[in-house]
Each structure stands twice: as C-alpha cells, then as structure tokens.
Amino acid sequence: MTRPSLNVLDLFCGCGGLSKGFEEAGYNILIGIDFEQSALNTFNHNHKTARGVRLDLSKPESFDEIDTLLAGRKLDVIIGGPPCQGFSLTGPRKFDDERNKLYLAMIETVRRYRPKAFLIENVPGMANLYKGAVRDEIIRRFSEIGYNVTYKIVCAADYGVPQIRKRLVFVGIHSEKDKYVFPEPYLSENDYITCEQAISDLPSLETTLGEEISVYECEPQNKFQRLMRSSSTTLHNHTAINHKPFVKEVIALVPDGGNYKDLPPGVGESRVFHMAWTRLNSKKPARTVDTGHRNLFHYKWNRCPTVRESARIQTFPDDFVFLGNRGQQNKQVGNAVPVLMAKALATQLLKYL
Numbered sequence: 553m554t555r556p557s558l559n560v561l562d563l564f565c566g567c568g569g570l571s572k573g574f575e576e577a578g579y580n581i582l583i584g585i586d587f588e589q590s591a592l593n594t595f596n597h598n599h600k601t602a603r604g605v606r607l608d609l610s611k612p613e614s615f616d617e618i619d620t621l622l623a624g625r626k627l628d629v630i631i632g633g634p635p636c637q638g639f640s641l642t643g644p645r646k647f648d649d650e651r652n653k654l655y656l657a658m659i660e661t662v663r664r665y666r667p668k669a670f671l672i673e674n675v676p677g678m679a680n681l682y683k684g685a686v687r688d689e690i691i692r693r694f695s696e697i698g699y700n701v702t703y704k705i706v707c708a709a710d711y712g713v714p715q716i717r718k719r720l721v722f723v724g725i726h727s728e729k730d731k732y733v734f735p736e737p738y739l740s741e742n743d744y745i746t747c748e749q750a751i752s753d754l755p756s757l758e759t760t761l762g763e764e765i766s767v768y769e770c771e772p773q774n775k776f777q778r779l780m781r782s783s784s785t786t787l788h789n790h791t792a793i794n795h796k797p798f799v800k801e802v803i804a805l806v807p808d809g810g811n812y813k814d815l816p817p818g819v820g821e822s823r824v825f826h827m828a829w830t831r832l833n834s835k836k837p838a839r840t841v842d843t844g845h846r847n848l849f850h851y852k853w854n855r856c857p858t859v860r861e862s863a864r865i866q867t868f869p870d871d872f873v874f875l876g877n878r879g880q881q882n883k884q885v886g887n888a889v890p891v892l893m894a895k896a897l898a899t900q901l902l903k904y905l
C-alpha cells in the first residue's frame with residue numbers, strides 16, 4: 553500500500569506523543585508548536601522530518617509566524633491538546649474570554665487553513681464543564697465553519713496501551729455528510745496489557761541507583777515488549793531515583809498493587825491522601841501516568857518507575873529519546889497522548905481523508 557502524504561500541524565505538541573501516533577499511522581508531520589523548549593528539543597530529536605518551533609499560542613502574532621513556517625504548503629489535518637486550566641464560560645457566547653484563548657488557537661488555525669480534518673485531545677472533565685456548555689460551544693464553533701464534529705471519551709487501554717487513561721477527543725471532518733466514527737476497542741478488558749507485560753524486561757536497577765543503564769539484560773518477553781524494542785538496541789532514560797532510605801523502607805511494606813492502606817499503623821503517615829504510597833499492579837494496566845509526582849512506585853522494585861518505564865506505559869517505543877532534566881522528561885511523558893491510542897485514532901481517520 554502506498555503511504556498517504558497527508559500534512560499535519562500539531563499545536564501544543566509537547567514532546568510529540570500525538571504526533572508520533574499520527575506518524576506511525578503514515579501521516580507527514582510538518583510542524584509542531586509549543587512554548588516549552590525542553591519538550592521541543594525532544595520533539596525535534598524524535599521527529600526527523602518535522603520542525604518543532606517555539607511560539608506562544610496565546611499571542612495573535614504567532615499565527616502569522618505559522619503562516620511563514622508553512623510557506624504555502626497545504627495542511628490536511630490539524631491536531632492538538634490545548635491545556636484547559638482555568639477554562640471559563642461566563643455566560644452565553646462568552647467563550648471568547650481571555651482564559652480560553654488557547655482553545656481559540658485551535659479554532660483560529662482550523663478557520664485559517666481549512667484542513668480536511670482536525671482532532672483535539674483533552675481531559676475527560678471538559679465534557680461536562682458548565683453542564684456540557686463548553687463542549688457544545690466547541691462543536692458549534694467548528695460547525696459554523698463547515699466541520700461535522702463528533703466526540704467521545706476514549707480509554708487508552710482499549711487500544712493496547714497498558715494504562716487506564718481516559719481522554720475526551722473531538723474529531724471534525726470538513727464535510728456535510730461524513731462523520732467520524734471512533735475506532736472500536738482493539739482489546740477487551742480481560743486482554744488489557746498489564747504493567748508486568750509492559751516493563752518486566754527492563755533492568756531492575758537494584759544495584760545501579762542513579763546510573764543510566766543502556767544495556768538490555770534479557771530478550772523481550774512478549775509481543776508488546778518486542779514491539780517497543782523493534783527499532784532499539786540500546787536503552788535510554790532508564791535511571792533509578794535514589795530515594796531516601798525511609799521512602800524505600802516504607803514502600804517495601806506495600807504489596808504489588810497496594811497503597812498506604814496496606815501499611816502498618818504509624819508507618820508512612822507523612823503522605824495520607826488517597827493515592828499515597830501506591831504500587832503499580834503487575835497484573836493490571838497502570839493508572840494514568842502523571843507528570844512525575846513521585847507517588848507511584850514500581851510493582852516489584854522499591855523505587856518510582858524510571859522515565860523509560862513510564863514511557864513504555866505511554867507506549868513510546870524505546871528508540872524515542874527524552875531530552876532535558878529528569879523533571880522535564882517526566883513532564884513530557886506524563887503530558888503526552890499515548891502513542892498507540894493516537895495511532896488508533898489516526899488510522900481510523902484515514903478512512904475519511
């Protein structure tokens with residue numbers, strides 16, 4: 553099959569999880585825009601044919617910059633995950649509020665370039681914000697400029713991601729009759745990829761805390777691990793945090809899949825919120841990977857997952873290298889759209905283009 557040459561612009565691209573999924577589905581990522589330099593360094597390192605550019609999308613002049621970057625090239629798809637902190641709807645038609653301008657950036661670029669389709673990813677809470685009024689206003693805005701919009705809260709685990717991560721996704725098709733139908737789950741709950749299946753082949757780092765380990769110590773143990781390692785002979789971003797002794801002692805008392813409720817009275821009481829001292833469950837997918845809050849531990853070893861282990865749970869292949877310091881790397885991984893979920897959505901979208 554010949555690969556379609558569909559040009560994509562990724563707004564709020566971060567390190568490029570969403571872009572990577574589209575790329576794996578055969579799209580051509582032209583440009584990624586973000587204002588965080590370390591994420592862009594990772595984006596540029598891993599998306600060789602694309603160009604990640606630093607622009608503030610809350611500034612109107614950034615759209616003229618995008619015009620210059622495109623240099624007349626046609627855009628087929630615009631994708632993006634605008635942050636929606638502080639999102640506000642203060643009354644009918646008050647969507648134009650300052651605080652919503654990052655969302656408006658998506659609408660503005662779609663209006664300017666009239667791509668064949670767009671895809672927006674967001675947190676699930678967005679669906680019911682202001683009793684659904686925000687969601688409806690987004691749909692109305694895009695409908696006004698000729699897009700048929702569908703939305704759904706999708707779960708990454710359904711598409712082969714070892715993680716229960718739910719996200720609200722809008723897809724608009726520039727058509728009067730075509731409406732995007734979300735892909736059916738690839739896996740049923742009983743077949744979800746587990747944490748153990750995802751990361752059991754990665755070195756334990758029990759005796760090499762703080763050192764970056766670049767050598768695999770065993771063969772891939774299953775299909776998922778073979779897929780993640782298919783283009784990689786060397787490990788990257790696999791360094792263990794050297795926790796304080798008391799942290800290791802406390803976590804050693806938590807069983808696989810357990811949390812603070814499994815601790816004896818008087819132990820670990822410095823952290824008592826509902827997700828404190830949680831270990832991954834080796835027999836289940838992970839809960840949503842965060843941006844590195846150090847409250848989640850390996851199912852077997854007495855430490856947090858490494859950046860590589862979290863990246864595996866986000867289905868970044870092992871040859872996708874994260875740049876920046878550890879905090880920046882964790883943020884890039886935690887912010888990303890899981891690659892295999894993005895690929896499933898992008899593959900389905902090909903049917904409409």
Ligand SMILES: C[S@@+](CC[C@H](N)C(=O)[O-])C[C@H]1O[C@@H](n2cnc3c(N)ncnc32)[C@H](O)[C@@H]1O
Nearest residue numbers: 564565566568569570586587588608609888889
């Ligand atoms: C949820 S993350 C996007 C993740 C990305 N879609 C992925 O799959 O890897 C949101 C991104 O928006 C960027 N961002 C926030 N405000 C911005 C602004 N005003 N202009 C440009 N980028 C911004 C952040 O730096 C962050 O990388």
